[in-house]
Amino acid sequence: MAITAGGSLNSVPSPVQQTLSTNYLDFADGSSGNDWSQQYLPDLMEKEAEVFGPRTISGFLSQVGAEEAMAADQVVWSEQGRLHLAYTAEITDGDAGTIAGGQITIGNDIDGNSAGGGTSHGIRVNDTVIVASSEGVEKCLVTLVTASSAVIEVAPYGVVDLNDTFTDSQGANSVNVLVYGSEYKKGDNYDGNSTRGVTNRPGANEPTFKSFSNKPIILKDYYEVSGSDTARIGWVEVTGEMGQNGYLWYLKAEADTRARFTDYLEMAMLESVKGGAAGGYTSGVADLTDSHLYAGGGEVTGTQGLLNAIEERGNVTSGVTGVNAATDLAEFDAILAEFDNQGAIEENMMFVNRTTSLAMDDMLASMNSYGAGGTSYGVFNNSEDMALNLGFSGFRRGSYDFYKSDMRYLNDKATRGSINSAYTAGAVRGIMVPAGTSTVYDQALGKNLKRPFLHVRYRASQTDNRKMKTWITGSVGATTSALDAMQIHMLSERCLVTQGANNFMLLN
Numbered sequence: 001m002a003i004t005a006g007g008s009l010n011s012v013p014s015p016v017q018q019t020l021s022t023n024y025l026d027f028a029d030g031s032s033g034n035d036w037s038q039q040y041l042p043d044l045m046e047k048e049a050e051v052f053g054p055r056t057i058s059g060f061l062s063q064v065g066a067e068e069a070m071a072a073d074q075v076v077w078s079e080q081g082r083l084h085l086a087y088t089a090e091i092t093d094g095d096a097g098t099i100a101g102g103q104i105t106i107g108n109d110i111d112g113n114s115a116g117g118g119t120s121h122g123i124r125v126n127d128t129v130i131v132a133s134s135e136g137v138e139k140c141l142v143t144l145v146t147a148s149s150a151v152i153e154v155a156p157y158g159v160v161d162l163n164d165t166f167t168d169s170q171g172a173n174s175v176n177v178l179v180y181g182s183e184y185k186k187g188d189n190y191d192g193n194s195t196r197g198v199t200n201r202p203g204a205n206e207p208t209f210k211s212f213s214n215k216p217i218i219l220k221d222y223y224e225v226s227g228s229d230t231a232r233i234g235w236v237e238v239t240g241e242m243g244q245n246g247y248l249w250y251l252k253a254e255a256d257t258r259a260r261f262t263d264y265l266e267m268a269m270l271e272s273v274k275g276g277a278a279g280g281y282t283s284g285v286a287d288l289t290d291s292h293l294y295a296g297g298g299e300v301t302g303t304q305g306l307l308n309a310i311e312e313r314g315n316v317t318s319g320v321t322g323v324n325a326a327t328d329l330a331e332f333d334a335i336l337a338e339f340d341n342q343g344a345i346e347e348n349m350m351f352v353n354r355t356t357s358l359a360m361d362d363m364l365a366s367m368n369s370y371g372a373g374g375t376s377y378g379v380f381n382n383s384e385d386m387a388l389n390l391g392f393s394g395f396r397r398g399s400y401d402f403y404k405s406d407m408r409y410l411n412d413k414a415t416r417g418s419i420n421s422a423y424t425a426g427a428v429r430g431i432m433v434p435a436g437t438s439t440v441y442d443q444a445l446g447k448n449l450k451r452p453f454l455h456v457r458y459r460a461s462q463t464d465n466r467k468m469k470t471w472i473t474g475s476v477g478a479t480t481s482a483l484d485a486m487q488i489h490m491l492s493e494r495c496l497v498t499q500g501a502n503n504f505m506l507l508n
Contacts, residue, residue: 058266060407061456061496064349064433067467069460074215075497081208085122085179086110091131092151094163101143101155102162104131104177118150122205127182129154133175136165141183212313216459216495217272217303219264223257225250227476227484254488258470261490265468267415269456269496272305303495306454306504307428313501315342318508328363329397335432335505336398343503345434347401352430353410353420356507360404364392407431430507434500453500459493466493 087110093103106118115121123129127142131154140162144153159165166175229250310316315338317331339345352360394403410428411417420427434453458467469491472478476486498504 058263060351060409061266061269061454064435064454066455068455068457069465069467070216070457071459071461074213075457075495076211076213077497077499078209078211079500081210082110085205087115087118087121087123087177088112089118089131089175089177091162091166091175094166095161101140101153102166104152104154104162104175106150106152106177110176115150119148121150123152123177123179124182124205126184126188127179130178130180131156131162131166131175132178133166135167138162138165139180214304214457214495214497215301216457216493217268218491218493219261219268220489220491221257221261221264222487222489223254224474224485224487225253225476227474227486230476230486257488258490262468265492265494267409268303268305269494270306270409271308272303272496273308274304275302304498305496306431306498307506309496309498309501310431310504310506313498314504314506315502316506316508329367332397332402336400338505339400339503343434343500344399345503346399347435348403348505349433349435350402350404350430350507351407351410351433352404352507353417353428354406355420356429357404357406361392364395402432403435428506428508432505432507434503453498453503455497455499457495457497466491468492 088107090105090107091102092105095102106115106121106123109115123142123145125142125145129140129142131138131140138156138158140154140156142152143155146152154162156162156165232250304312315335317335339348350360392404394401396402407430409415410420410430413421416428420429458465460466471489472486473480473489474483474486475481
């Protein structure tokens with residue numbers, strides 16, 4: 001069944017600073033039937049109709065994150081590396097070496113990050129390792145590690161040579177190597193095989209971490225109304241999300257501008273990307289320094305929002321069918337397996353659009369043994385005297401709890417809703433956010449801190465707080481200039497810190 005949306009909706013604000021037919025009730029146009037020369041005056045309904053419901057979309061970050069002041073041009077934080085040693089590797093010679101066993105060339109770490117061409121791995125002589133591939137699994141003792149080399153030699157416990165189980169030269173990263181312990185002879189030193197005349201890999205392993213950074217962007221907007229219009233009485237009583245109420249039209253316009261700017265503060269933290277050299281891009285929007293946008297100089301490099309952070313450092317699922325994400329247990333089981341590989345955070349919030357929300361409800365309802373008859377659909381048995389509960393707010397699968405909530409930003413036609421309904425490529429159907437806090441090292445404070453995985457940093461000092469700055473100029477009210485108008489300015493300087501993005505999931 002197709003649904004045709006209604007027309008003649010004042011759905012887009014006009015940037016023109018004048019009275020238009022779209023923002024003023026005209027009773028002077030005889031052709032419209034609203035001519036004051038008529039014998040009978042129209043019956044005017046004074047209150048403006050709220051046809052779009054709540055129009056603001058902000059609130060997502062306030063539910064799952066926090067806000068914190070900063071006084072620098074960028075925020076830098078570091079995240080822990082994995083505790084255990086695991087690598088992808090290649091068996092380069094299954095029966096070579098100075099003793100029986102085989103040679104293995106170390107490649108990247110288990111996450112695919114470079115291990116310095118294999119030369120910066122943490123495997124040492126007398127470590128015990130698991131060597132595994134599709135051909136089998138062998139437990140081995142490391143017998144040789146050459147400094148500044150990616151090649152190690154191992155001796156299997158269960159067979160003579162690696163060739164007994166594996167095929168030589170299967171290709172780069174064809175086996176996994178996991179360190180699970182060590183074994184030494186009585187009286188052995190840490191360099192247990194130094195008598196073989198080979199310089200072994202020295203010293204203790206150092207912990208690894210990754211450093212990330214983001215920079216704030218400056219957002220601005222303003223509203224202007226002439227001095228004469230501030231004294232104009234309108235014919236319609238206006239209301240809005242910001243609490244405005246009255247017969248002066250500019251009250252609504254100013255408050256709508258403020259509400260829209262507040263939404264922009266959140267939308268920018270979700271959608272922004274880094275451009276130019278800051279984002280590592282070589283085409284498209286290049287570095288905007290001294291570009292045609294800023295002929296007089298300046299720098300605009302963007303900032304990293306939540307969606308881009310998840311795409312670069314997190315997890316992305318397109319669903320089993322490739323259309324709706326996370327709408328059957330097979331997809332959720334794949335999500336659980338990936339979360340097990342990461343932080344294994346048990347509680348997760350899902351913010352999804354309407355299509356995905358309903359698909360999840362249908363999936364959970366199909367798990368009910370009485371679902372076919374429609375007699376039990378929800379968290380309780382529905383009787384004929386109560387409204388049927390056809391929705392679910394959460395569920396538990398394995399050791400994970402998922403709590404589902406609709407996200408207006410993904411549904412509203414004036415925001416992401418129009419993109420999701422019109423296109424498959426680039427559509428975002430939901431975001432899965434871990435609950436709780438993460439422990440990170442703050443380089444500005446010089447200590448470990450516990451913070452929500454998401455938090456907004458805004459510029460502030462004892463002199464100026466730029467979290468949400470508002471000021472009025474002009475000759476209306478508090479006179480600040482000769483301008484016969486009132487200008488209301490809004491400004492914010494902020495960025496989003498996405499810590500532990502590997503625990504997030506983007507539903508495409």
